Amino acid sequence: MTLQVEVLKPAIGAKVQLDRAMIGDPAVSQELLALLERHTVLVLPQIGLSDAEQLALTDALGERVNVAAQVPGRADAAAVYEVTLNEGAAIEREYVFGTFFWHMDGLTVDVPPPKASLLSARQLAAKGGQTEFATTKAAYAALSDEEKADLEGLRVVHTVTASVREVCGPEGIDEARRALRHEHPLVWTRRDGTKSLIIGSTADQIPGMNQAEARALLARLLDWTAQPAFSYRHEWQEGDCVIWDNPSALHRVVPYAVDSGRRMHRTGIAGVEALA
Ligand SMILES: [Fe+2]
Incomplete structure (x- = not known):
């Protein structure tokens, strides 16, 4: 290990002192990926x-992906x-x-x-705007x-309409997003056996289960995962960058005002394993 690492919580989070000059060094990239695996x-x-x-940095850690460009009509x-x-x-604001x-x-x-x-913090909100993360890996274990x-x-079944249920009706988002849906296993088992x-x-329905039972189960699993032992709240400082293992962690932002000026820059690393 060459990087200086401070563990934030046993189940989730580590602070890594990375110098911009180290970006692209293959040994550093390998170390960051191993830390990501361990700390989420x-x-x-x-x-x-x-x-x-x-x-x-994104390219050094894997293959760059832009999920926003996967929405029909948004390739640009x-x-x-x-x-x-x-x-x-x-x-889109609703998003x-x-x-x-x-x-x-x-x-x-x-x-x-x-x-x-x-995610990089470019401009912070005066109030709110912290990002919270919760590990679904430790929660499952x-x-x-x-x-x-x-x-x-x-x-x-995951849909965009479900994800804006608390924000607006389905009419509040454009047709392309309204049509987006995908089915995934509730428990993802990786090739290395971790789950x-x-x-x-976005979780909408569980095929074969009635809606009330399915929504209750999903809500209980969310509550379980969000408990303090499995979650970490990041208080941003301008210039911070946070990297997270996306299919191992939930995230959400503490609400901030529309006119707060908050601006974050996001990039993504392509998934190499289909969820199976
Ligand atoms: Fe997100």
């Missing part, structure tokens, strides 16, 4: 990445995706409001969900054997 959320405090540097979405409620932003609720990135489009997401057995084989829950605000 990596905080690079005040690293101050430019867009070009954020893309270079910028490689560095700006998450903001600012006037004139390219992103940003949807980030106030626990979710994983890229569960409703037709490519494997990103292996990891990177802590379930009883009986609970694990009950989840075995269940599948979940995580694939849940969040």
Whole structure:
């Protein structure tokens, strides 16, 4: 290990002192990937990445993916995706409001969900805007054997309409997003045998289960995962970059005002394993 690492919580989060000059060094990239695997959320405090540097870091850790560009008619979405409620932003407001609720990135489009997401703080809100992360890997591991057995084989339909349920009706989002849906296993088993829950605000139905039972189960799993032992709240400083293992962690933002000016830059690393 060459990087200086401070563990934030036993189940989730580590602070890594990374110098921008180290980006692209293969040994450093390998170390970051191993740390990501172990800690699920990596905080690079005040690293101050430019867009070009954020893309270079993204490319150093895997294959770049832009889930925003997977939405039909959105192939031109910028490689560095700006998450903001600012006037004139390219992103739909309803979608940003949807980030106030626990979710994983890229569960409703037709490519494997990103292996990891990177988010840089460009401008902070005066109030709110902290990002919370919760590990669905540790949350799954802590379930009883009986609970694990009950989840075995269940599948979940994820839709964008479900993710904006608390924000607006389906008419509040454009037709292309309204049509987006994808089915995933409730429990994802990776090739290395580790398992995580694939849940969040996009989770809509469990085929073969009645709606009330399905929604109650999904809500209980969300509550279970969000408990303090499995979650970490990041208080942003301008220039911070956070990398998280996307299919192992839920994330959401603490609500902030529409006119707060908050501006975050997101990039993604392609999923190498389909959720199976
Ligand atoms: Fe997100």
